[in-house]
Amino acid sequence: MCSHYQGIRKREQIERYFRVRGQPVPPRLDMWPRYTGEFIRRPPEHDAGDEAVPEREIVLGRWGLVSALTRQANLAKAEKLSTFNARSETAATSYTFGNSWRKGQRCIIPAESIFEPDWRSGKAVPTAFRRADGAPLGIAGLWDRYRNTAGEWIDSYTMLTINADQDPLWSQYHRPGEEKRSVVILTDGAYDDWVNGAGDIRDYLRPYPSGRLIAEPVPR
Template structure:
């Protein structure tokens, strides 16, 4: 699972690489941890209404850790404590948490300069930074949803999709021995538009490994522990 990534330092890349017309007023923290407010790209919910003023893509800021729109108000506290920053592609369609977003094909792309995974081959966890070898940003496949908080306001949330990596030439070496190896889905740049517009019946077509030779892994110690976070439904 990916529980730490770095978003874009250069917000101009949203326009250049991810086809967004306007940058958001805020982009959140650079070093992202679960439940932080982070950046993601989606097709606007109003896109299918036929309004030409609605762009094909928009950049949003939401909670990294999806909370389903199906979550009742009395379940928000429990939902906010769950580890929903990654979604297993194999089980997401039938999951209460991710099923609504999957069925509605609420696809998103999470822009990232790099992701971090632990290397346990030395007997201890060594944080390893993965970035594209060409220096370009990653576009990670995800799902988004929104829930109504205690004040009645809608809040956007998102998650990264993961697939099995037991046979991947790179990611099979990460995470603890005896645990299933997982990897996030890094999309090919040419697939961004298709992913955002694909219906649910096509979702699995995009969930494939990124070519390992196009990634660079660098051992690096992560920054200090993430700051305390607010529970779901709390004011920002």
């Protein structure tokens, strides 16, 4: 599970690694649930036949998915739920995430690092996880679009997670006795197929090689 990550400050990395034209730096790069962050998707208008529509676009959205199926009467409640992560095992049948899953509304969340607590000392030590090669992380997610109480359309997104009890790296983190989980970090070569909806979504829900990641304590 991830409830804190760092967005990408260097706009040239957005263009180089994700092949999208980087917009100005978003309001926040130190991301927590319900903040507005960046995600990358295949444009909803892509299948309209307009050649001007790019293969990928980067947009701003709410980190914490709200389903398009949410009724206005239930919107305030839905916006308070912890929907910044989606369990991959149950997302397909979830009311919140099922609409995005069925429609293949996949996205990539670009991140410089993600943070998890290290409890091995008996206290929670914030730890940053980054790619060892210095490239940004591309985290697999789902997105949806809902209408708020003012009648405005709001994009929102979530990160997909998998069980990590047996992972040599991620199993060392989180509270003792709790299930260990990690976000789904995509390999660079999977970006196109992921956003384009190619293949079974479950084929991508695999651990990222732990040897390609670095975990470092974060000074308070």
